Amino acid sequence: xxxxxxxxxxxxxxxxxxxxxxxxxxxxxxxxxxxxxxxxxxxxxxxxxxxxxxxxxxxxxxxxxxxxxxxxxxxxxxxxxxxxxxxxxxxxxxxxxxxxxxxxxxxxxxxxxxxxxxxxxxxxxxxxxxxxxxxxxxxxxxxxxxxxxxxxxxxxxxxxxxxxxxxxxxxxxxxxxxxxxxxxxxxxxxxxxxxxxxxxxxxxxxxxxxxxxxxxxxxxxxxxxxxxxxxxxxxxxxxxxxxxxxxxxxxxxxxxxxxxxxxxxxxxxxxxxxxxxxxxxxxxxxxxxxxxxxxxxxxxxxxxxxxxxxxxxxxxxxxxxxxxxxxxxxxxxxxxxxxxxx
Amino acid sequence: xxxxxxxxxxxxxxxxxxxxxxxxxxxxxxxxxxxxxxxxxxxxxxxxxxxxxxxxxxxxxxxxxxxxxxxxxxxxxxxxxxxxxxxxxxxxxxxxxxxxxxxxxxxxxxxxxxxxxxxxxxxxxxxxxxxxxxxxxxxxxxxxxxxxxxxxxxxxxxxxxxxxxxxxxxxxxxxxxxxxxxxxxxxxxxxxxxxxxxxxxxxxxxxxxxxxxxxxxxxxxxxxxxxxxxxxxxxxxxxxxxxxxxxxxxxxxxxxxxxxxxxxxxxxxxxxxxxxxx
Numbered sequence: 001x002x003x004x005x006x007x008x009x010x011x012x013x014x015x016x017x018x019x020x021x022x023x024x025x026x027x028x029x030x031x032x033x034x035x036x037x038x039x040x041x042x043x044x045x046x047x048x049x050x051x052x053x054x055x056x057x058x059x060x061x062x063x064x065x066x067x068x069x070x071x072x073x074x075x076x077x078x079x080x081x082x083x084x085x086x087x088x089x090x091x092x093x094x095x096x097x098x099x100x101x102x103x104x105x106x107x108x109x110x111x112x113x114x115x116x117x118x119x120x121x122x123x124x125x126x127x128x129x130x131x132x133x134x135x136x137x138x139x140x141x142x143x144x145x146x147x148x149x150x151x152x153x154x155x156x157x158x159x160x161x162x163x164x165x166x167x168x169x170x171x172x173x174x175x176x177x178x179x180x181x182x183x184x185x186x187x188x189x190x191x192x193x194x195x196x197x198x199x200x201x202x203x204x205x206x207x208x209x210x211x212x213x214x215x216x217x218x219x220x221x222x223x224x225x226x227x228x229x230x231x232x233x234x235x236x237x238x239x240x241x242x243x244x245x246x247x248x249x250x251x252x253x254x255x256x257x258x259x260x261x262x263x264x265x266x267x268x269x270x271x272x273x274x275x276x277x278x279x280x281x282x283x284x285x286x287x288x289x290x291x292x293x294x295x296x297x298x299x300x301x302x303x304x305x306x307x308x309x310x311x312x313x314x315x316x317x318x319x320x321x322x323x324x325x326x327x328x329x330x331x332x333x334x335x336x337x338x339x340x341x342x
Numbered sequence: 343x344x345x346x347x348x349x350x351x352x353x354x355x356x357x358x359x360x361x362x363x364x365x366x367x368x369x370x371x372x373x374x375x376x377x378x379x380x381x382x383x384x385x386x387x388x389x390x391x392x393x394x395x396x397x398x399x400x401x402x403x404x405x406x407x408x409x410x411x412x413x414x415x416x417x418x419x420x421x422x423x424x425x426x427x428x429x430x431x432x433x434x435x436x437x438x439x440x441x442x443x444x445x446x447x448x449x450x451x452x453x454x455x456x457x458x459x460x461x462x463x464x465x466x467x468x469x470x471x472x473x474x475x476x477x478x479x480x481x482x483x484x485x486x487x488x489x490x491x492x493x494x495x496x497x498x499x500x501x502x503x504x505x506x507x508x509x510x511x512x513x514x515x516x517x518x519x520x521x522x523x524x525x526x527x528x529x530x531x532x533x534x535x536x537x538x539x540x541x542x543x544x545x546x547x548x549x550x551x552x553x554x555x556x557x558x559x560x561x562x563x564x565x566x567x568x569x570x571x572x573x574x575x576x577x578x579x580x581x582x583x584x585x586x587x588x589x590x591x592x593x594x595x596x597x598x599x600x601x602x603x604x605x606x607x608x609x610x611x612x613x614x615x616x617x618x619x620x
Contacts, residue, residue, distance in 0.1 A: 052516050072519040079520045085513035089535045098531070099521035146521070156520075 010057030078147035261329035402590035506540025
């Protein structure tokens with residue numbers, strides 16, 4: 001049975017329909033990531049679930065209970081904010097215990113829960129400090145701790161890592177993944193960073209303009225994107241999508257295809273005159289473990305190729321490109337997937 | 343190494359110090375002059391030769407005390423300013439809260455409109471207010487004065503509290519709602535502790551404004567609800583010598599609020615420059 005269910009959820013800002021009737025089912029214990037470009041409505045959708053914005057249409061049920069009109073305080077959800085949103089006048093311990101104290105829990109139980117959370121998050125030495133005496137990473141851990149001690153039905157994360165620097169972001173991402181494995185709590189995580197989406201999620205929900213483009217496991221989205229948008233949103237460097245005339249296609253599907261998508265690793269450099277595409281090297285990015293080769297095809301398309309070997313090529317040189325015809329994504333003129341060749 | 347630098351900075355610092363002292367003395371001069379005059383006899387008060395050299399006397403103070411009931415006026419001042427301030431905070435805080443945290447498209451307009459009412463000279467509303475007070479038997483009552491003080495300070499209070507609330511990240515209040523807090527919990531455990539400074543400075547300022555208010559107390563009160571401002575005014579007269587007695591009455595009227603302001607000046611200045619300097 002669905003744990004959290006959204007049925008036709010809508011949100012209007014004035015006349016603008018910001019969330020366009022979302023249907024989504026989340027199972028207990030699942031880690032679901034909402035991802036999409038800025039302005040796609042992912043944070044709004046999370047705030048609708050949190051009850052921080054009112055739902056204008058549709059229903060929201062949690063664990064069999066309709067919570068569409070329930071105030072945030074009564075939904076039994078915890079949220080980790082991008083800005084941490086710690087109570088500046090309370091110590092770390094007070095911040096983490098605030099919800100329990102409001103709920104009039106037994107002080108001994110509260111203390112145990114706070115200590116346990118502090119232990120999990122390595123916050124033990126900081127319990128008596130005020131948030132201003134903590135680093136950004138520590139503050140984010142307190143914010144997570146504040147959610148943990150409550151043992152809520154669902155954890156909501158609103159871009160929790162975007163205020164951290166790159167190194168800390170990677171580290172905290174790993175910690176969140178570990179935490180989810182240990183606690184097995186149902187989580188919804190909003191991010192614009194597709195690496196976070198791919199590494200953390202059981203399932204990813206790709207949003208655009210307030211509507212769902214595709215829902216699936218990270219690998220499903222990578223291997224079988226439902227349309228051009230998802231294909232190009234997931235994966236770095238992004239999938240090459242070129243007009244179908246660029247690549248010689250066989251079969252009936254080939255005739256209907258308007259665009260062909262090729263992951264950078266589905267391309268291989270070969271000698272001039274060989275392979276399906278003739279191109280000229282524009283730029284080489286040698287990253288050590290892998291090398292990205294940016295190419296300009298004879299027909300005028302820009303494509304990028306990824307290989308593990310280093311290359312002695314220089315910009316301007318002519319090359320042939322061998323396409324792995326078994327890993328093509330064919331899209332119609334509207335950008336919808338015709339078929340993924342696998 | 344540091345010696346030449348010190349020498350270069352020193353003149354600028356000296357000029358600034360002298361300028362600051364000059365300005366401070368200029369502002370303080372009327373108060374000092376009033377204080378001196380209150381200890382002179384009426385004749386000394388108008389004579390130039392005794393500007394600085396005179397034998398201080400307390401006769402004006404005893405005269406003021408015997409001629410009018412200082413304590414009654416003082417009590418009226420305290421009650422009207424304290425109650426109107428508390429009442430104002432009670433009304434202004436929820437208004438500022440909703441405008442700061444749940445703004446609508448019209449919030450800015452409402453704020454501007456409220457401030458706009460302060461642009462109108464008080465005398466423009468004198469007749470209607472007087473008639474209203476008269477017909478509701480509020481003339482010469484403390485209640486009448488409290489209502490007028492509260493309403494006339496309200497725009498400023500809402501504005502000050504609004505800008506204080508604006509400094510609190512709305513995320514914190516949302517986090518608190520997610521933590522299970524209802525509106526009361528939210529105000530008590532989070533909003534109040536975080537805006538205590540703002541509430542205090544707003545309250546202090548309005549207390550001072552109400553205390554100093556003269557126009558309405560002169561026009562709406564007489565013997566019963568008159569405040570210290572009305573007491574001072576009663577010592578001004580079209581003929582005869584009254585400067586020394588007027589000064590003594592003024593000193594007695596402003597002394598409590600000056601002492602009060604002295605101890606709370608840090609809060610006051612902080613409240614007024616909040617947001618502008620930060």
